[in-house]
Amino acid sequence: xxxxxxxxxxxxxxxxxxxxGLPEGLPDGPSGWLKARLxxxxxxxxxxxxxTRHQVRFxxxxxxxxxxxxxxxxxxxxxxxxxxxxxxxxxxxVVGGGFxxxxxxxxxxxxxxxxxxxxxxxxxxMAQMTGSILVSVLVREISPVLVGIxxxxxxxxxxxxxxxxxxxxxxxxxxxxxxxDPFLLLVLPRTCAFMVGGFTLGILFATNALLMxxxxxxxxxxxxxxxxxxxxxxxxxxxxxxxxxxxxxxxLVGFFVGLGACMTGLLxxxxxxxxTLMPRGFARGIMTVMVVxxxxxxxx
Amino acid sequence: xxxxxxxxxxxxAQPSFDESGMAPVPIDLRLMPGDCAVVECRDSARATLFADxxxxxxxxxxxxxxxxxxxxxxxxxxxxxxxxxxxxxxxxRGSWLDLFGTHQNIILQQLHHTTRPTADVVADxxxxxxxxxxxxxxxxxxxxxxAADLARAACVRAxxxxxxxxxxxDISDVLPADAxxxxxxxxxxxxxxxxxxxxxxxxxxxxxxxxxxxxxxxxLLDEGLFPVxxx
Numbered sequence: 001x002x003x004x005x006x007x008x009x010x011x012x013x014x015x016x017x018x019x020x021g022l023p024e025g026l027p028d029g030p031s032g033w034l035k036a037r038l039x040x041x042x043x044x045x046x047x048x049x050x051x052t053r054h055q056v057r058f059x060x061x062x063x064x065x066x067x068x069x070x071x072x073x074x075x076x077x078x079x080x081x082x083x084x085x086x087x088x089x090x091x092x093x094v095v096g097g098g099f100x101x102x103x104x105x106x107x108x109x110x111x112x113x114x115x116x117x118x119x120x121x122x123x124x125x126m127a128q129m130t131g132s133i134l135v136s137v138l139v140r141e142i143s144p145v146l147v148g149i150x151x152x153x154x155x156x157x158x159x160x161x162x163x164x165x166x167x168x169x170x171x172x173x174x175x176x177x178x179x180x181d182p183f184l185l186l187v188l189p190r191t192c193a194f195m196v197g198g199f200t201l202g203i204l205f206a207t208n209a210l211l212m213x214x215x216x217x218x219x220x221x222x223x224x225x226x227x228x229x230x231x232x233x234x235x236x237x238x239x240x241x242x243x244x245x246x247x248x249x250x251x252l253v254g255f256f257v258g259l260g261a262c263m264t265g266l267l268x269x270x271x272x273x274x275x276t277l278m279p280r281g282f283a284r285g286i287m288t289v290m291v292v293x294x295x296x297x298x299x300x
Numbered sequence: 301x302x303x304x305x306x307x308x309x310x311x312x313a314q315p316s317f318d319e320s321g322m323a324p325v326p327i328d329l330r331l332m333p334g335d336c337a338v339v340e341c342r343d344s345a346r347a348t349l350f351a352d353x354x355x356x357x358x359x360x361x362x363x364x365x366x367x368x369x370x371x372x373x374x375x376x377x378x379x380x381x382x383x384x385x386x387x388x389x390x391x392x393r394g395s396w397l398d399l400f401g402t403h404q405n406i407i408l409q410q411l412h413h414t415t416r417p418t419a420d421v422v423a424d425x426x427x428x429x430x431x432x433x434x435x436x437x438x439x440x441x442x443x444x445x446x447a448a449d450l451a452r453a454a455c456v457r458a459x460x461x462x463x464x465x466x467x468x469x470d471i472s473d474v475l476p477a478d479a480x481x482x483x484x485x486x487x488x489x490x491x492x493x494x495x496x497x498x499x500x501x502x503x504x505x506x507x508x509x510x511x512x513x514x515x516x517x518x519x520l521l522d523e524g525l526f527p528v529x530x531x
Binding site: 080081082162165166170171173174175176177178179180181184185 | 352355357385386387389391396399411418
């Protein structure tokens, strides 16, 4: 039937539930006034939200993907032969590629830090503090930073470029089309390889820096003890906390440098190029290294 | 259930326009084991998008896409990646990882998704490689191969293993003539094993030799997917 009476029914409501037909700008009671106010400040709030999300996006991605790597690495099913092979290749690249740089940098650091510390502490009559100073300055603070920078420069940027180019070229999507999760195939093994590589290079760095410092100071006659006594003094100056923190720093620096490089590569924008990708990756990598070390200082 | 046993089923699947750019029209398609659907589509980009849709790589505004009875949208990450491992696919766009040699690219999917001994996978790949005109398996980087050799390699990769669904984009313009028979034989062998095939073609001449064996003929246009009479 058409025409005739109109059945009474609920009033027409707009999408947000407010009655339609009210003149714009006229508040309808306290709730209307509140809505009008909110409508005015909504763009500003949205802008602040966008800015905040943009700034902390990478940090949130890093935290989330770190949890993802830890969780996936615990599953035996994740370590398929393709993932294991990728881990092996990346570990060889990280340790092999960074070995010489680590040795050279550690030698220079040993020459500068150890010889200077031994000389000046002896000059000040505080030679007994040599071990603790070397542990706290060289092994605990300087080594993780320098190893992190070596990891980033020698291998992190390579990983970033490789994955970034795969993403830009659509090859990551092709991987997904074949049923291969890029996180499982690329991020997990590479992050774990960086973690193991960070620990390996870190221990090499610390040992070599101390050894080179000893050789120089011993040759110049500043130290007359044997190398065993020197290392025994360094070990004696280490607390049980140091035995935990120092390897943990190397491990975490490697972990986050690798993860940061992988995720920066995976999250490139369509208009990114190598010219925009590499500086961003480098800045993020340096920040990651510094933040990990600073967090340990604050925690200690 | 009526749809039991279908390898691929698109039921009023309406792709999300915002994500894919595909026309938001509902698409219906049902492929049983052994079916071969030839989809005529002159626009290779559209064909690629439709192939992505079948592989669960494009989100839907409504409807669903089921592969082997499982709705892509309802699967978790691990499940849909595992399921995609059962699809053999030939793509027109570059889908080769420059990180690895071509031989590794070819066997990567099988090594990742199966526990078959590597030697067996390599032997199968070698046999397919010989069938498609390679002297063995190409070990150089994909970037160093010619378009024709990449097309052969794409065929080897797609037909390797026992895929349940073959999604074959049209590479007839780059696939050498001596590999054409091997291509059709590989399709027939896969269908005999129970796989379903979607074969995108741009020209009728591409599949003329196989016309008698094709049981579904469709045309993909902007307005949707339409059946064509006279197969």
